[in-house]
Amino acid sequence: MRWTATKPISLSKRQFLVGLAASGAVLNTSASLAFANSLPFSEAEDLQLFASALRTPTGGYGIAVFSEDGEILYQIPLPDRGHAIAYDSKHMRLLSFARRPENFAVLADLTGKREPIVFTSPADRHFYGHGVFSKDSRLAFAPENDFKNARGVIGIYDVSGEQPVRIGEFESYGVGPHDLLLSPDGSHLVVANGGIQTHPDNGREKLNLASMKPSVAFIDIATGDLLAQHTLEAGLHQLSLRHMSFDGNGDVWVGGQFQGPKDTTPPLMVHLGRDKAATLLDMPDGVSEGLGNYVGSVEMNRHGDVIAASCPRGGKILYWDVERRSFIGFQQVTDGCGLAPLDVGSFAISDGNGAIRYGDASYEVTEIISQNAGISWDNHLTALGILSKT
Amino acid sequence: MFFKTAVSFSALIVSLATVSSPGLAADASNYAQFTRSTVVNYIRPATKQLTGSLRELEERTQQVCITSDPGNSAAFEDAFSTAVAAIAGVDFLRFGPMAQDNLAQRLAFLPDSRGVVRRQINKIVAKQESTVTTPASLSAKSVALQGLTALERIAYASDGKLTLGTGKDKKFLCDYAQSISINLAGAGQTLEAEWADPKGFSKVLLEPSEGGGVVHTHKEAAELVFNAITTGLTVNKDQYLLSVLGKTEKKANPKKAPFARSGNAITYLSASLTGLQGAYELGGYAQVLDNEQSWVANSLGFEFSNTTRVLSQLPKPLQDTGKTPDVRDKLLYLSTVLGGIKDVMSEDLAGYLGLAGGFNALDGD
Numbered sequence: 001m002r003w004t005a006t007k008p009i010s011l012s013k014r015q016f017l018v019g020l021a022a023s024g025a026v027l028n029t030s031a032s033l034a035f036a037n038s039l040p041f042s043e044a045e046d047l048q049l050f051a052s053a054l055r056t057p058t059g060g061y062g063i064a065v066f067s068e069d070g071e072i073l074y075q076i077p078l079p080d081r082g083h084a085i086a087y088d089s090k091h092m093r094l095l096s097f098a099r100r101p102e103n104f105a106v107l108a109d110l111t112g113k114r115e116p117i118v119f120t121s122p123a124d125r126h127f128y129g130h131g132v133f134s135k136d137s138r139l140a141f142a143p144e145n146d147f148k149n150a151r152g153v154i155g156i157y158d159v160s161g162e163q164p165v166r167i168g169e170f171e172s173y174g175v176g177p178h179d180l181l182l183s184p185d186g187s188h189l190v191v192a193n194g195g196i197q198t199h200p201d202n203g204r205e206k207l208n209l210a211s212m213k214p215s216v217a218f219i220d221i222a223t224g225d226l227l228a229q230h231t232l233e234a235g236l237h238q239l240s241l242r243h244m245s246f247d248g249n250g251d252v253w254v255g256g257q258f259q260g261p262k263d264t265t266p267p268l269m270v271h272l273g274r275d276k277a278a279t280l281l282d283m284p285d286g287v288s289e290g291l292g293n294y295v296g297s298v299e300m301n302r303h304g305d306v307i308a309a310s311c312p313r314g315g316k317i318l319y320w321d322v323e324r325r326s327f328i329g330f331q332q333v334t335d336g337c338g339l340a341p342l343d344v345g346s347f348a349i350s351d352g353n354g355a356i357r358y359g360d361a362s363y364e365v366t367e368i369i370s371q372n373a374g375i376s377w378d379n380h381l382t383a384l385g386i387l388s389k390t
Numbered sequence: 391m392f393f394k395t396a397v398s399f400s401a402l403i404v405s406l407a408t409v410s411s412p413g414l415a416a417d418a419s420n421y422a423q424f425t426r427s428t429v430v431n432y433i434r435p436a437t438k439q440l441t442g443s444l445r446e447l448e449e450r451t452q453q454v455c456i457t458s459d460p461g462n463s464a465a466f467e468d469a470f471s472t473a474v475a476a477i478a479g480v481d482f483l484r485f486g487p488m489a490q491d492n493l494a495q496r497l498a499f500l501p502d503s504r505g506v507v508r509r510q511i512n513k514i515v516a517k518q519e520s521t522v523t524t525p526a527s528l529s530a531k532s533v534a535l536q537g538l539t540a541l542e543r544i545a546y547a548s549d550g551k552l553t554l555g556t557g558k559d560k561k562f563l564c565d566y567a568q569s570i571s572i573n574l575a576g577a578g579q580t581l582e583a584e585w586a587d588p589k590g591f592s593k594v595l596l597e598p599s600e601g602g603g604v605v606h607t608h609k610e611a612a613e614l615v616f617n618a619i620t621t622g623l624t625v626n627k628d629q630y631l632l633s634v635l636g637k638t639e640k641k642a643n644p645k646k647a648p649f650a651r652s653g654n655a656i657t658y659l660s661a662s663l664t665g666l667q668g669a670y671e672l673g674g675y676a677q678v679l680d681n682e683q684s685w686v687a688n689s690l691g692f693e694f695s696n697t698t699r700v701l702s703q704l705p706k707p708l709q710d711t712g713k714t715p716d717v718r719d720k721l722l723y724l725s726t727v728l729g730g731i732k733d734v735m736s737e738d739l740a741g742y743l744g745l746a747g748g749f750n751a752l753d754g755d
Binding site: 055057058059060068069070071083099100128129178242292294296312313315334335336337351352353354355357363365366367368369370371372373374375376377378379 | 484485486488489490492493494495500501503504506532534602603604605617620621624625628629632633637736747748749750751754755
């Protein structure tokens with residue numbers, strides 16, 4: 001394990017603050033979208049809240065919090081496109097990481113006690129869009145690319161002080177680490193090493209498709225030691241393992257993105273556990289063919305007995321029964337990608353056309369809750385629950 | 391083995407999105423023309439019509455609040471229906487000016503499957519909140535309190551009867567209604583002016599540049615407009631029709647259709663579909679298809695005419711008739727037809743034209 005203490009870099013801060021000011025000026029014209037540096041808790045009373053990155057109607061990027069009614073209650077700009085958002089329920093903070101190959105992150109305090117803080121990874125690292133807080137919210141962990149050495153790392157940030165400080169890193173035990181989960185007891189991390197090598201000099205170009213080797217690694221959060229690692233059979237080495245969710249049993253469901261020939265349709269979903277080997281999950285004929293070999297997000301419902309997986313390239317949301325590990329069904333959602341548990345049995349779903357929907361595995365149709373004009377919700381949704389300032 | 395061979399059209403669309411194919415029916419000049427035709431021939435006239443209808447509604451609201459006699463009441467109801475149709479004609483254009491300052495939701499808070507308008511207005515009316523009784527103070531309130539959907543809520547009773555200008559809350563509700571109608575007319579005027587301004591959002595769409603905002607090429611501009619049409623079809627089907635139909639016959643809820651309370655559900659749906667058809671046809675997308683691809687235009691023309699025919703057969707008001715077996719059958723059929731139109735447009739037509747859909751589908755991670 002290598003520890004490299006670095007100072008936070010404020011490269012994008014000025015630009016970001018200009019964006020913040022501009023955003024406030026624009027959004028203040030509407031009460032429901034009023035930008036303030038805090039969430040309007042009185043308007044959020046008794047409502048489930050969700051957070052997501054988005055593209056704005058003018059082509060900028062930001063993160064927003066919206067209610068179960070689909071109303072945006074809080075919004076701040078990002079220097080560039082975001083991806084997923086980690087939530088610190090103890091301090092009501094959002095942490096948004098840039099997607100590859102960008103290197104900024106934004107820490108936003110929903111209570112308004114502090115202005116949003118932008119910080120960056122070290123110059124020889126970049127983020128992958130995902131990260132988690134530690135159970136005590138003192139630390140944040142983020143998959144990063146050590147692109148000079150073509151290896152994945154998990155950057156460790158102390159987010160307990162005035163400024164986030166990078167205090168070290170773990171190996172991710174693979175290349176191209178993407179989604180990251182914190183185990184329910186806070187003792188270990190699960191990282192999906194997508195297996196794809198990239199370098200900022202080449203933008204988002206994939207450099208090793210012929211030799212990629214994806215894996216899912218279980219890592220001790222205290223020591224960085226590898227606890228377990230699962231790979232796929234050789235014939236599936238191009239199934240990039242990207243997005244994950246725990247289920248109610250503590251097992252992990254992984255959604256993949258196949259980088260091989262477009263006219264083949266390998267399984268895209270994998271079930272595994274720390275001590276359970278990876279099992280490929282089949283889908284019915286006629287479903288897998290229309291997914292573009294791409295799973296964009298994986299999430300469990302609040303009961304932990306249903307897993308949803310979004311396939312924006314195929315315009316579908318898929319559902320699995322956890323106990324049986326069997327396919328339940330799907331719904332059509334054009335460009336749908338973001339998923340978050342809504343209640344016991346259903347999910348909130350966001351799409352690139354600005355819509356928020358509710359989807360229930362037992363019904364083939366989703367319910368559109370809102371459609372925000374001009375907005376594109378980005379890949380992932382984060383459930384914040386019902387918040388109260390007191 | 392796990393591998394299956396698949397040649398799906400959606401996969402083809404994805405591949406078309408990322409490479410330039412010589413087999414496409416459309417090129418950059420076509421993309422530019424699609425957008426220009428839609429803006430000039432559909433969007434600008436539709437927004438002009440909207441402004442006229444909302445001005446008329448503003449006047450009729452004032453009149454019925456002065457004297458709620460049968461003549462003024464009928465004139466208000468006519469103006470309200472016309473405004474519903476005019477908003478339906480632009481509501482699916484959810485980009486550019488409609489995205490500024492929540493304009494789309496200030497015109498009509500749709501979709502509203504959670505009953506946000508009802509909940510917020512109930513609170514406002516219970517408290518007789520004076521902040522909704524002037525246009526300026528109302529404009530600072532939640533958008534759910536501002537649009538035509540809010541006006542419908544306070545102007546009509548649950549049985550569909552017009553009550554504006556009558557009853558114990560007449561003064562409060564009329565002040566509120568007139569504030570809504572004045573702001574609505576202003577919102578319509580803003581929308582029309584934004585689209586008419588050659589240096590406004592029209593320029594973003596018609597003269598896209600790499601350094602521009604939401605679109606950078608003529609193709610992206612065409613995709614933005616085209617995807618708004620297919621999204622509009624989806625919303626009509628998934629939200630408005632299927633929420634009326636419900637999971638089962640017992641759970642059917644015709645009151646969930648937009649403007650069902652005022653008896654304008656079918657007016658809204660018909661105008662929305664007419665608008666979507668108009669935007670598609672006036673955009674000229676089908677004009678560049680070759681002979682082998684022309685079935686798409688024929689199919690869409692036939693299916694759109696089917697929607698018109700079915701809607702014309704539905705007895706009004708939908709909130710009273712929506713649960714009857716005959717109407718339910720027609721709505722189910724309409725839902726199927728709409729799904730077919732959406733699929734042909736978003737898969738076949740988009741594939742032929744090389745138009746890609748999807749912020750997440752195209753450039754996810």
